[in-house]
Amino acid sequence: MAQTANILGPARNRVDGRAKVTGAAKYSVEFTPPKCAYAWPVESNIAKGKIAAVDAKEAQAAPGVLAIISHLNAPKPKEPAAKKERNSGHGIRNEERLPFGDDEVHYAGQYVALVVAQTIEQARYAAGLVRVTFTPEEPLLTMKAAEDKAKKPETNHDEHVQLKKGDVDATLTDSGLTKIEQTYITPTETHNPIEMSGTIAAWDGDKLTLWDATQFVKGVQSIVSRAWNLPTENVRVICPFVGGAFGCKGAVWPHVLAASMAAKAAGVPVKFHVRRQDMFTSTGHRTPTEQTIALAATRDGKLRAMRHVTNTLTSTVGEFTESCGARSTGVMYDSPAIRVEETVFPVNVSTPTFMRAPGECPGTYALECAMDELAVALKMDPVQLRLANHADNHPIKNVPFSAKHLRECYQVGAEKFGWAKRNAQPRSMRDGGLLVGWGMATKTYPAHKMNAAAKVILRADGSATVQCATHDLGTGAYTAFTQISSEQLGIPFEKVTFELGKSDFPFGPVAGGSNSTATVGTALHEVAGLLHNALAQLAVKDSKSPLYNEKADDITMVEPGRIGLKNAHAKSDSYIDILRRAGRDSIEVQSELKEPEENKKQSFQSFGADFVEVKIDPLLPRVQVTRVVSVINCGRVVTFKPARNQIIGGVNMGIGMALMEATEYDPQTGLPVIRNLADYHVVTNADAPVIDVTFVGEPDFAFNPIGCRGIGEIGITGAAAAVANAVYHATGKRVRDLPITPDKLLDIA
Amino acid sequence: MPVRLKINGKDISADVDTRTTLLDLLRERLQLTGSKKGCDHGQCGACTVLVNGRRINSCLSLAVVHDGEEITTIEGLANGEQLHPMQAAFVEHDGFQCGYCTPGQICSAVACVKEGHAKSDDEIREWMSGNLCRCGAYPNIVDAIKDAVAKNA
Structure with missing residues (x-):
């Protein structure tokens, strides 16, 4: 039977459970600031073409309307330079185009105007009065139509997606082998977390606060600050809870910049809660796939060749590769010959994402x-x-x-x-x-594993606050990081408060690729070592400490709440005593951001x-x-x-x-x-x-x-x-x- | 248009736009953000509240039609610090992940039990299917409701 005792952590309840069952947990669009206005979008009903005219006269005169923006009058942020590294702190964009940037329409459902009014009802009504006329062009909608523009990307992020090992073609013609070859189709799938995406943007001079439903507060901060040409710290991003994401809140989608543009135009904070229908067109989706797999095996079932050929779609305003073959056939079975091919067809459909x-x-x-x-x-x-x-x-x-x-x-x-x-x-x-x-x-x-840093504030009452700009999408991150902090720091679970979801905190990567626990967990391990060292530095200088005059480097955590000599555990001192004797209310340490070592x-x-x-x-x-x-x-x-x-x-x-x-x-x-x-x-x-x-x-x-x-x-x-x-x-x-x-x-x- | 409601036991008077939904009144005017907007179409159940004890989708209901009615939202279920047994059961059985559908699930579950629609696993699953949980925590939701029923019995 399975030996699981050594891998299973405690079956405790979530630390944020009470907040979630009482309605106290506040999600991003629920932090409504005073005077907050509401945005309602107008979108393209063609897949490709140009905006011929925007007639906002009647809408502008409707009750409560504060501003209407379109490509004709929208405040213009600049295109934040593309950064493609997987491990990047620069944020992620899949649709690489500024909202309301020009008169081009690249997909149906593209935002072409945004109405800002004092209430939701007024914004919604006025949006219906905006008349946009289009000059449609023939869109590319299928793989066949986009054949000439197809690309075979060598890599996706940092991994190779076209793989070759052994002679697949020759093996597949070997008549002594049992073979199958079939094509499998998956349709476009849409994330549809129950919390729709949304952003509240509030300007205060050249400072911008964004309450944004995101899997990457630091990424949003980087992209938005670069778009507005502001120092990074002038943009604050806040997101203590994410109401599900599954990938659609990892990149910065048009509504985020649009909210900041609308708030600038209207002169008041603006809430842009993306509508459910727009979750299908403006926050990404899983691209449809067409995968043809050929397998050849000996009579006793030993694979001799595997071929996995994938065709997927992307949009004309963003590159996205789904890497079906590399991430399945490329890792799964022991076969002497493997070939993986990936072709991406750009069409006039909104941009896919992870x-x-x-x-x-x-x-x-x-x-x-x-x-x-x-x-x-x-x-x-x-x-x-x-x-x-x-x-x-x-x-x-x-x-x-x-x-x-x-x-x-x-x-x-x-x-x-x-x-x-x-x-x-x-x-x-x-x-x-x-x-x-x-x-x-x-x-x-x-x-x-990506990179992260963390901060610990240990107080003389034995409690600690730990911070990292990471995220809880429902994954249990609050609970897992409280648990890891408790173990690594040597502080009881009940005395640790773990805080996340703020760009003010030390760097946390995108909550994607199932990396967070490994990445932030490593940062917590590191910061715990720094805390123990900082306490050791105090103890060795304190004549009343049992560790007086010892070398700080010889000291480590010997049991929860105590540091002592690595080789003589009996000689130890408690965190609380060290801080009290030093007359300190608290001690604070922060780890540095390091590139993870690659094994x-x-x-x-x-x-x-x-x-x-x-x-x-x-x-x-x-x-x-x-x-x-x-x-x-x-x-x-x-x-x-x-x-x-x-x-x-x-x-x-x-x-x-x-x-x-x-x-x-x-x-x-x-x-x-x-x-x-x-x-x-x-x-x-x-x-x-x-x-x-x-x-x-x-x-x-x-x-x-x-x-x-x-x-x-x-x-x-x-x-x-x-x-x-x-x-x-x-x-x-x-x-x-x-x-x-x-x-x-x-x-x- | 003026409207008077009793929300979580408190008398509330408000002057509302006739187009305002009960959900937007709660969330945007009264800062009762526990009730969630998940679709604004009456399709996901995240906005479920109890009106005179009956579960409804508050996004599909105009505030003005509830004049004089009693509304219970997720914020009104606990007795001070003491969680409602259904809330406690959701925590214990991990009946959620992101928590966004949870207020609606819990309000719906309280009504589901009162309606007498929680007599078997299959019955709970059927009568709770108006509340979507995209995180897919359904088996834990069923366990939580069964537990709450057992503890109340």
Whole structure:
């Protein structure tokens, strides 16, 4: 059975739980300053063309209207220089264009004017009075239409996305091998956190405060300060709670700068709460993908060649690569020949962005369905096929994975699920009149680490405040960082207050790529060392201290609340006594921002396995997922309850991806025709199964001193494939274009 | 237009634009920001409040039509420092992640139990499906509601 005792942190309740259940937790657009006005957008109803005229006369005269901005009169910030580094503190922009910058229309739904009025009702009414006329041009809307403009990017951020290892083409023609080749389609998916994006902008002379729903307060600060040519510290960004994000609040989207432009024009603070319909056009989405996978294996299931060719869309005003192949086929199985190709087609649709496990999520969907098809072709159990191709080393980098326990994930998952009782024959399992299907898939997500710094204020009463400009998107960051601070500093959990979500605090990176716990955790480890050293410096000069005249460098934390000699723990002193004798109310230390050291001798990657049961009425083929077993190998789990919840949520989003989520566009105009939560179906309570989550493995101390590898994204990977594979097993029908809606299964009866 | 409401036990008089929704009155005029705006279309349930004990989407309801009615928002559920059993159960079972749908979920859950629609897991799941949780914490929400029912029984 799984040994989990050494990886599981305490199952405590969230420190911010009380604030969230009482309504006391304030989200960004809820910090309404005095005299705050409201913005309401006017948007393009064409996908490409020019703004011919803006007639705002009637709107301007409407009650309560303070300002109307468009490209004709908007205050002009400058284009903040693009910075592409993944690890960058310079912020992220996907749509690289200033709002209201010119008369060009690049996509349907682009903001073309913004009305500011004293109340929401007045702004909304007046926006309806603004008449914008367009000169439409023929938009590029499909891969085929944009063929001439297609690009094959060499890299995405700092990673290679076109991969070549061995002779794939020759192996794929070897008649002695079992082969499959199929194309898998995923539609545009939209993040749709329940909190819509939003920004309140308030100017005070040349100082700007932004209450912004963001995954990256320091990034917003950098971009907005550079856009307005202000010293960085003149822009303050505040975001203590994020109402879900999943990637759509990582970049700075047009509404953020637009709010600051509108506030300048109106001369009062302005609140721009993005409307739900605009969450489909102006805060990013997951690009649709078309993935063709070819696999060749020996009779006993050993992979000899894998080819993963991906086509995705981006916009004409921003580059975005989804990296499906590199992030799935490029890391998953031991194969002597691997080829990954990625082509991106720019179209007149709003710019895509990272959505939970960008690349890994659609990539594992396609790869893990292809592996299921290969298992069928080989008449082999899907778990056995995966075990036969287990990669001890990274298949491209050829260095060992650190603390990888994927075999255990399969074994524990299969045992808990009861996989041994599976009849491999499709349509062989029933529950009364319902078809029952069991499917599985491998999950994976890389361990990312960026850079961060932290500040600690330790007080003579033994309490501490710890600060970092990081974020809690619902991930449990407040709780995890309180826990890590408590352990690293040696201060009781109840006496630590962890603060985040303010650009005034030491640097924290974007809360993306599941990097925060590893990154900020490392900073907390470092700042704890600085605190212990600072206390040692006081103690060695204090004749009343047992550590008097010792060398500060020989001193470390020997037990919570005490520092002492590394080699003689008995000689020690307490934090509180040191501060009191020194006559100090408090002591403050801050760590420096350092580039993380890169360990090239090992590869750091999390893995897992999902086992899924579906039940389908053949006469009304709506797929119901009835249970899921999810086993995760992600290093140490700092706080159990939020971590388990992350996996549950990721799997549920994967079920949505498999069965219902799709943003459809009108093929003629490029306007999204699905722009609300009644049409964009996400998993509801009635759709959600019981999900049994188990964590296995060991802390990954080679990756960071906390031993964690991150947990926010791995949950969604593989999940859609496990559902799709279960649907095949239940029905005998392989649906290769998501979502698997009832219409695609009408012929199974 | 003048409107008189009893919100969380307190008499409130306000002069409102007839176009103002109950949700915008709460959030923008009365600083009761516990009720959330998640779609403004009555599709997500984040704005759920109790009107005369009945759960409604406050974004789909104009403030003026509630003249003289009793409104309970998430801010009105706890008894001083003492959390409502449903609030306590949500904390204990981690029935949320980001917390943005949570006030609506909890108001909805309180009404769901009162309606007698919390007698089984399946019944809870069905009758709580008007409240979306994009974080997907549904199994924990069901556990929290069951626990609150058991403790009240």
